[in-house]
Amino acid sequence: MMAVQNINTLNMYNVKKIVTTCPHCFNTLKNEYPALGGHFEVIHHSQYLQELINNGKLTVQGGEFRGKKITYHDSCYMGRANGIYEAPRDVLTALDADLVELKRCRTTGLCCGAGGAQMFKEDEKGDKRINTERAEEILETDATIVAANCPFCITMLQDGMKAKDKQDDIMVYDLSEMIVKGNNW
Numbered sequence: 001m002m003a004v005q006n007i008n009t010l011n012m013y014n015v016k017k018i019v020t021t022c023p024h025c026f027n028t029l030k031n032e033y034p035a036l037g038g039h040f041e042v043i044h045h046s047q048y049l050q051e052l053i054n055n056g057k058l059t060v061q062g063g064e065f066r067g068k069k070i071t072y073h074d075s076c077y078m079g080r081a082n083g084i085y086e087a088p089r090d091v092l093t094a095l096d097a098d099l100v101e102l103k104r105c106r107t108t109g110l111c112c113g114a115g116g117a118q119m120f121k122e123d124e125k126g127d128k129r130i131n132t133e134r135a136e137e138i139l140e141t142d143a144t145i146v147a148a149n150c151p152f153c154i155t156m157l158q159d160g161m162k163a164k165d166k167q168d169d170i171m172v173y174d175l176s177e178m179i180v181k182g183n184n185w
Contacts, residue, residue: 003028003032003033003036003038004036004037006033006038007033007036007037007038010038010040011037011038015040016040016041017040017041017042017043018040018041018042018043019043019044019045019048020042020043020044020045021044021045021151021174021176022150022151022152023044023075023076023077023078023081023082023149023150024077024150024152026042026043026044026077026078026082027077027081027082029042030042030082031082044078044084044087044149045149045175045176046078046084046087046088046091046149046175047084047087049087049091049175049176049179050086050087050088050090050091053090053091053094054090058179059183060091060094060095060179060182060183061182061183062094062095062096062097062182063095063181063182063183064181064182065095065096065097065145065178065181065182066095066096066097066182067096067097067098068097068098068144068145069097069098069100069141069142069143069144069145070092070095070097070098070099070100070143070144070145070146070147071099071100071101071102071138071141071143071145071146071147072088072089072092072099072101072102072105072146072147072148073102073109073112073134073138073146073147073148073153073157074088074105074106074109075112075148075149075150075152075153076109076111076112076115077150078149078150079106079107079109080107080109085106085107088147088149088175091175091178091179092147092175092178095178095179095182097145100141100142100143101141102137102138102141103137103140104137110130110133110134110137111130111134112130112131112134112148112150112152112153112156112157112160113129113130113131113134113156113160114131114152114153114155114156115152129160129163130156131156131157131159131160131163132160132163132164134156134157134160135157135160135161135163135164135166136164138157138160138161138170139164139166139170143170144169144170144171145170145171145172145173145178146161146170146171146172146173147173147174147175147178148172148173148174148175149174149175151174154172154173154174157172158172
């Protein structure tokens with residue numbers, strides 16, 4: 001009922017294109033809303049940034065990220081669920097950084113640990129939290145910066161860095177933050 005109400009509101013305003021900052025919203029709007037009558041062009045902000053850079057509408061200088069070792073975490077709903085791997089990497093490449101891939105990336109990427117509402121419930125039995133394991137993989141790259149494109153992933157990766165006492169050594173950023181900081185706006 002909520003989706004139908006959202007679709008009716010968006011149609012009332014004649015919305016044609018939606019840019020999301022959340023891969024979960026991207027997936028829902030792009031893949032689930034059409035069955036309910038919601039036919040919109042849906043893109044994630046990493047795709048939008050790539051489009052702006054490629055069309056010369058956004059100039060990226062790199063700034064403090066130029067030459068820095070950066071790794072990128074593929075969010076589940078952008079990567080494995082929707083096959084979008086290159087747009088965020090192209091944005092990072094525009095920063096003139098040294099992009100280092102994680103051991104598990106792209107089609108074999110590892111979840112940040114927030115998926116399936118894990119972020120909001122008590123841990124289940126196990127040897128290690130998923131975000132701690134992901135933090136260990138990040139540490140193996142010797143990167144000082146982790147880029148992500150999902151607010152849930154960012155929170156989980158930051159928590160993973162805290163669990164390893166590396167929150168002051170390895171910064172976790174959204175791609176859009178990196179564009180702003182890289183251009184010194």
